[in-house]
Amino acid sequence: MKKLLFLALAGLVAATGASAQTLINGAGATFPQPIYTKWFSEYTKVDPSVTFNYQGIGSGGGQKQILAETVDFGASDGPMSDENLAKASHPLWHIPTVAGAVVVSYNLPDSPQLKLDGETLANIYLGKITKWRDPAIVSQNPDVRLPDIDIVVVHRSDGSGTSYIFTDYLSHVSPEWASKVGKNTSVSWPAGLGGKGNAGVAGQIKQSPGSIGYVELAYAKQNKLPYADLKNAAGNYVTPTIESITAAMATATIPDDFRFSMVNAPGDQAYPIAGTTWLLVYQQQKDPVKGKKLVEFLKWAYNDGEKMAASLDYAPLPDSVKDRVLKRIDEIQF
Amino acid sequence: MNESAAIPASPLLLAAPRRWPDRAFRWVALGAALLIVALIILVGWQLSRGAHLAIAKFGPGFLASAKWDPVTDEYGAWPFIFGTLVSSLIALLIAVPLGVATALFLTEMAPVKMRQPVIMVIEMLAAVPSVIFGLWGIFVLIPWLRDHLFQWIAHSWLGYLPLFKGPIYGVSMLAGGIIVAIMILPIVTSVSREILRSVPNLQREAAYALGATHWEVIRIAVLNYARRGIFGAAVLGLGRALGETMAVTMLIGNRPEVSASLFAPGYTLASVIANEFSEANSDLYISSLFELGLVLLAVTFLVNAAAQLMLRTLTGSGTGKVS
Numbered sequence: 207m208k209k210l211l212f213l214a215l216a217g218l219v220a221a222t223g224a225s226a227q228t229l230i231n232g233a234g235a236t237f238p239q240p241i242y243t244k245w246f247s248e249y250t251k252v253d254p255s256v257t258f259n260y261q262g263i264g265s266g267g268g269q270k271q272i273l274a275e276t277v278d279f280g281a282s283d284g285p286m287s288d289e290n291l292a293k294a295s296h297p298l299w300h301i302p303t304v305a306g307a308v309v310v311s312y313n314l315p316d317s318p319q320l321k322l323d324g325e326t327l328a329n330i331y332l333g334k335i336t337k338w339r340d341p342a343i344v345s346q347n348p349d350v351r352l353p354d355i356d357i358v359v360v361h362r363s364d365g366s367g368t369s370y371i372f373t374d375y376l377s378h379v380s381p382e383w384a385s386k387v388g389k390n391t392s393v394s395w396p397a398g399l400g401g402k403g404n405a406g407v408a409g410q411i412k413q414s415p416g417s418i419g420y421v422e423l424a425y426a427k428q429n430k431l432p433y434a435d436l437k438n439a440a441g442n443y444v445t446p447t448i449e450s451i452t453a454a455m456a457t458a459t460i461p462d463d464f465r466f467s468m469v470n471a472p473g474d475q476a477y478p479i480a481g482t483t484w485l486l487v488y489q490q491q492k493d494p495v496k497g498k499k500l501v502e503f504l505k506w507a508y509n510d511g512e513k514m515a516a517s518l519d520y521a522p523l524p525d526s527v528k529d530r531v532l533k534r535i536d537e538i539q540f
Numbered sequence: 541m542n543e544s545a546a547i548p549a550s551p552l553l554l555a556a557p558r559r560w561p562d563r564a565f566r567w568v569a570l571g572a573a574l575l576i577v578a579l580i581i582l583v584g585w586q587l588s589r590g591a592h593l594a595i596a597k598f599g600p601g602f603l604a605s606a607k608w609d610p611v612t613d614e615y616g617a618w619p620f621i622f623g624t625l626v627s628s629l630i631a632l633l634i635a636v637p638l639g640v641a642t643a644l645f646l647t648e649m650a651p652v653k654m655r656q657p658v659i660m661v662i663e664m665l666a667a668v669p670s671v672i673f674g675l676w677g678i679f680v681l682i683p684w685l686r687d688h689l690f691q692w693i694a695h696s697w698l699g700y701l702p703l704f705k706g707p708i709y710g711v712s713m714l715a716g717g718i719i720v721a722i723m724i725l726p727i728v729t730s731v732s733r734e735i736l737r738s739v740p741n742l743q744r745e746a747a748y749a750l751g752a753t754h755w756e757v758i759r760i761a762v763l764n765y766a767r768r769g770i771f772g773a774a775v776l777g778l779g780r781a782l783g784e785t786m787a788v789t790m791l792i793g794n795r796p797e798v799s800a801s802l803f804a805p806g807y808t809l810a811s812v813i814a815n816e817f818s819e820a821n822s823d824l825y826i827s828s829l830f831e832l833g834l835v836l837l838a839v840t841f842l843v844n845a846a847a848q849l850m851l852r853t854l855t856g857s858g859t860g861k862v863s
Contacts, residue, residue, distance in 0.1 A: 263818060264818035264819045265819060265821075266818060266819040266820055266821045267818055267819075269821065284821075287821070287822070289822070290821065290822075356707065358709060363789065363794035363811075363815045363816075364815040364816060364818075364819065365610075365815070365816050365818070365819025365820060365821070366819060387611065388611035388612070389611065390610045390611045390821075391610070391819045391821060392610045392816050392819060392820075393609070393610060393611050394607070394608055394609040394610070394611070394796075395795075398795070399709060399711055399793045399794065399795060399805050400793065400794025400795060400805075400807075400815070401794070402789055402790065402794070402815060406790065409678050409679075410678075410711070413678060413679070413682055413683060413710065414686075414709065414710065
């Protein structure tokens with residue numbers, strides 16, 4: 207009996223030893239989780255010796271875990287603050303992977319196609335514009351019969367990268383918003399109700415006539431929500447699409463450390479409320495085997511993985527940014 | 541009476557019976573009890589440790605401040621304390637009369653064949669997960685409240701009270717209170733039922749003998765005797781109400797504001813922690829959320845302690861005299 211147990215145990219150990227699988231752990235944002243999951247499963251076909259384990263615990267969690275070095279890479283929808291980045295014991299890099307957009311959805315009879323500009327949006331969220339028939343909205347939508355009802359503002363109650371991008375945009379287009387409220391994953395909203403997650407906001411919008419709220423583009427498309435065309439910095443009303451997001455990133459100013467904001471980008475066809483999501487990796491990898499595998503995966507992701515982004519409603523990086531990122535990946539040491 | 545049941549009472553239970561299985565059982569039971577106490581102390585200690593940054597920065601003013609701003613890193617607990625207490629109070633005001641009435645019906649008035657099915661249905665209500673209640677609330681309850689019940693209240697004489705003024709969104713403090721009432725109804729009903737069943741028939745017979753009607757018997761003999769137990773059922777319900785998270789956060793509007801109107805959105809301690817903890821990105825932010833957790837623990841303890849105190853002073857021994 208004991209001999210059998212010993213043999214079984216030895217067999218088990220041998221089996222796990224023989225597979226020689228490298229397991230790479232990551233944690234962080236939920237926004238890019240669908241594309242990362244697809245990348246991980248596609249990459250296993252390219253290199254079966256490596257598997258990935260990714261936990262969607264939120265951008266804040268991703269930043270905490272990579273700082274604590276409990277994971278091999280982190281993922282965040284918002285760039286790390288200087289304060290948090292300073293906590294890293296050795297250089298920690300941001301590398302952008304894909305981009306998404308935040309769209310403004312609403313519940314009006316007959317779901318008309320609305321055009322809005324940044325200042326109007328900011329005033330709605332500041333609680334200064336309270337009715338749909340306000341001249342600011344009517345003047346931009348002369349062909350739409352707007353009902354004479356109150357605007358019910360909806361925002362996110364949970365902290366999220368979507369809120370970060372949205373409040374970043376409002377801070378750019380409205381000095382009053384920038385001084386009164388500011389930008390963060392969670393802010394002190396001057397008006398409106400909070401819904402939990404994209405689903406909570408969408409549910410609230412669907413249930414409340416006259417409501418307005420913001421959700422991710424991918425979510426709005428998959429759930430067939432109406433969304434508005436927004437006026438960008440160049441003065442054009444742009445529909446949020448994969449192309450207009452990539453256009454925004456192509457014209458955004460991107461510093462060397464890749465921590466940038468691409469809201470209100472200057473491009474002609476750029477969609478104004480767009481943002482990218484980052485992977486957080488250390489310049490000096492702890493484990494040489496894992497480090498090598500991680501770098502190989504990253505190179506594959508930028509060369510081949512990016513092509514899969516559009517099918518999942520994410521915008522791939524424009525070539526100019528991709529080349530810079532690949533150069534940075536070359537500098538990772540393991 | 542057999543002799544193994546005659547165990548002398550001793551403060552530390554060290555007057556051990558002679559047989560080792562009995563002794564072992566007593567130690568295991570003691571261990572389990574101490575484990576629970578230790579767990580609670582551990583939870584409190586961990587919360588205090590996590591909260592110490594916020595406690596050091598804000599001091600006691602944290603409890604009175606209504607500001608919750610992650611951008612400027614200023615936090616205050618007052619709107620959440622207010623929301624937790626008000627939504628729990630509304631839930632109690634709805635669930636306790638309903639629960640006790642149901643329990644009375646089941647023990648005193650319902651035909652025997654009807655009792656089991658109704659009891660089963662009520663127990664099933666207790667098994668429904670919080671999130672399902674939230675979903676049902678968003679898609680069924682809220683539209684009905686917004687388009688019917690709240691409109692009716694606003695247009696009736698109640699609409700003159702400051703409690704029922706302001707725009708009607710559907711999601712509101714009242715909606716949060718109603719959903720929690722539905723969730724604590726099973727526990728209040730089943731505990732009340734047990735209490736009412738334990739009222740000895742002698743009490744009822746004595747009341748009848750004195751010429752009481754059915755309702756008077758219930759009021760004088762049954763409810764009076766069961767006062768303490770029903771109060772205990774209410775406290776149990778309140779305990780659950782204070783901690784309810786998912787269903788509340790889906791129906792209460794998630795707005796950290798203190799308003800006199802029940803139609804206005806609100807926020808509770810449990811909801812804000814569930815919503816914001818995973819994305820909290822500064823040390824003071826996380827610490828403030830820990831402090832909210834500590835406040836919730838303290839509120840739960842204080843409310844329970846207050847209830848015990850009220851029990852002792854108002855109801856005396858509560859062992860039913862027919863008077």
